[in-house]
Amino acid sequence: AQSVTQLGSHVSVSEGALVLLRCNYSSSVPPYLFWYVQYPNQGLQLLLKYTSAATLVKGINGFEAEFKKSETSFHLTKPSAHMSDAAEYFCAVSPSEKLTFGTGTRLTIIP
Amino acid sequence: DAGVTQSPTHLIKTRGQQVTLRCSPKSGHDTVSWYQQALGQGPQFIFQYYEEEERQRGNFPDRFSGHQFPNYSSELNVNALLLGDSALYLCASSLTRGVSYNEQFFGPGTRLTVL
Numbered sequence: 001a002q003s004v005t006q007l008g009s010h011v012s013v014s015e016g017a018l019v020l021l022r023c024n025y026s027s028s029v030p031p032y033l034f035w036y037v038q039y040p041n042q043g044l045q046l047l048l049k050y051t052s053a054a055t056l057v058k059g060i061n062g063f064e065a066e067f068k069k070s071e072t073s074f075h076l077t078k079p080s081a082h083m084s085d086a087a088e089y090f091c092a093v094s095p096s097e098k099l100t101f102g103t104g105t106r107l108t109i110i111p
Numbered sequence: 112d113a114g115v116t117q118s119p120t121h122l123i124k125t126r127g128q129q130v131t132l133r134c135s136p137k138s139g140h141d142t143v144s145w146y147q148q149a150l151g152q153g154p155q156f157i158f159q160y161y162e163e164e165e166r167q168r169g170n171f172p173d174r175f176s177g178h179q180f181p182n183y184s185s186e187l188n189v190n191a192l193l194l195g196d197s198a199l200y201l202c203a204s205s206l207t208r209g210v211s212y213n214e215q216f217f218g219p220g221t222r223l224t225v226l
Contacts, residue, residue, distance in 0.1 A: 032213055043115075043201055043217040044154070090153050094213055098144065098167050099203075101153035 002027045002093045006102035014110045019063075019078040021105050023091030026072065033074045034092040034099065035065055044090065050074060061085070083109050113138060115204050115218035123224045124192050132187040132221045136204030142166075143185040144215060145177060146201040154201055160185055161207055189223075197225045 007022040025031055032051050036044040048059025055067045061084075065076045074091060086109045092099040116135045124130050136143050142161045146154035156169035160179035179185045183204075189196055199222050203215035 036217075043219045044203075046214065046216070049214060092153075096167070097142070097159055097161075097205075097207075097213060098156040098169065099146075099154070099215060100156065103153050104151075 002031065002095055002100050004091045004093050004100065004102040006089075006091050006105050008105055009103065010106045010108065012108040012110055013081045015083055016080050019076070019081045019085065019107065021076040021089050021091075021107065023065075023074045023076065023102060024072050025074060025091075025093045027093055027095055029095045032094045033065075033067065034094065035059065035063070035074075035076050036090045036092060036101075038088045038090065038104075040087075047076070047089075081109050083111065085109055115202055115216050117200075117202050117218040117221050119221060120219070121222045121224075123226065125226050126192055126194060128192050128225075129188065129190045130192060130223060132189075132200050132202075132223070134185045134187070134202030134204075134218060136183050136185070136202075137216050140204035140206055140216070141183055142205045142207050143179055143183065144203045144205070145185070145187045146203065147171070148199040148201055148220070150198070157187070192225045194225050197223060199223075 003026045005024045034049045035047040048057045050067045058064045063078045091102045118133045144159040145157040148154040158168040163179045174190045176188045199220040201220045202218045205215045
């Protein structure tokens with residue numbers, strides 16, 4: 001079975017500071033990995049995806065994530081937080097057609 | 112290019128009733144997946160439809176059923192509603208093959224409240 005664990009249900013950072021959201025996965029086969037963002041009362045928007053082409057993946061809005069097989073991790077980072085980054089972030093794994101999501105991390109930006 | 116659309120936006124039902132939610136996929140997509148997102152949780156996979164057939168199913172009872180039409184749009188039906196069915200229901204569309212394989216695009220969701 002495949003699963004993801006997101007460490008920290010709530011993360012607060014100051015505007016302009018580094019954003020680091022943690023995700024560890026479990027998969028019996030090489031996985032596809034995704035990060036999605038959800039703004040209040042909206043659906044999910046794809047930030048980036050890993051499909052084995054490159055271990056460092058760049059996404060939209062300045063986010064990137066690094067796939068580390070030895071650590072089974074796929075942490076999401078952004079060098080400088082912006083107020084508009086405040087949202088819920090979900091990591092997901094998919095070795096087949098369905099997505100298995102983590103429980104999410106709520107990111108708060110402190111002015 | 113229209114993205115994934117869902118209707119209705121909000122719905123209020125009472126226990127025991129039946130509900131139908133609708134989804135139109137992103138233009139060019141042939142696969143539709145449905146997810147249930149309870150308050151404060153991550154989305155949970157219900158099932159996926161491709162070529163008008165259910166291809167995969169998550170751990171949901173038979174009260175949850177679906178359909179995909181020839182134009183790739185889809186419906187989610189829930190019978191005998193329970194209070195615990197209150198959630199945001201998300202539809203996602205994707206392509207079964209190609210470079211964007213399994214890249215799922217989500218609609219805004221339908222908020223179902225069961226009283």
